[in-house]
Amino acid sequence: MPLTAQTELDALLRKAGIDASIREAVMDIDGMLQQWRRRAMKRELGQRALVDLGVGIDLAQFDVLVAIEGPEPEFGEARGEIMVATVAERLNIDPSRASRLVSDMVERGFARRAVSQADARRTIIELSEQGRAIVDAVRAYKYLIMGDFLSHWAPEDLAAFVPLLKRFAKWSDGIDAAAEKYADEIKALSPAAGKPDVAA
Template identity: 30%
Template sequence: MSDDDEITLGRIETEVALLMRFGEATRRATGTAEHRVLDRAAYVILRHLDNSGPQNVSALAAQLNLDGSTVTRQVSALQRDGLITRTPDPSDGRGTVISATTAGLQRMAAVRSARTRLYGDMLADWSDEDRATLAALLGRLNQALVNRNRRR
């Protein structure tokens, strides 16, 4: 690896670390209640169920790269709050299929909308091309992370 590559990769590492830190700080500091109607874990699970449809805990855990027991705890909390339902898994009588409820999808949509507005405000002076490039590069980075975790 060349010195230039090492410098560039060091910058990427620093920027990703800052992105995660500032993103969480921004979420916590945002004054609107819309951002707080779901914690991050609930939001991610509901977004995934909205995009991929009902599924069992094992599939959900695999897609989110989480331990099954972690997802089970999160799903139990979502069920207590009426944001998901569990039904028997037709392919495995011992398991259950997790589905988002209307209330869960409504809360998730409210958070997504609030976050979209927030990013729209923060990136208002960026060109459409720059925003599209950022979206594409973040998508590639996330896919690289998924691919790396699948190889483990």
């Protein structure tokens, strides 16, 4: 059953027991997230920071430096010894690609290989002084730009926004449960649902 009009979509959500104010919020949030996603994929702020700071690396290389540093707010874990496998996991890339990118950063002097304190047979990766300076500079650049934007907000708006954004950031954790809850509605939404079974 393809939804051909906004009224049909509204009716579907109403039938599912989703309140009118929530329905409106869902539609607004989805629109904003689509815009945000398109801008985030371009990574405008990160690109601009690398250009303005003249550090001579691209975003993929910068991501490797950040993955080596591994800040807890970004990766949600405490810092420990970093190996090539850690970089691959944090960036969700193939280990061989991670190995090439790490080697490039080592050759350029932004990172260095060291021996693990926990296991002398294991090679770990650390940021060099130059690599750390780049990560710190880019982060400071982003904080200046974002700080300027947020400085125009009322303190109470900011105090409400940050905890709510942290809470909202976890919305996708509930996809499986919600999909199971609305399994019948989702099945009916499929464009294939109204088509005759060709195999019959």
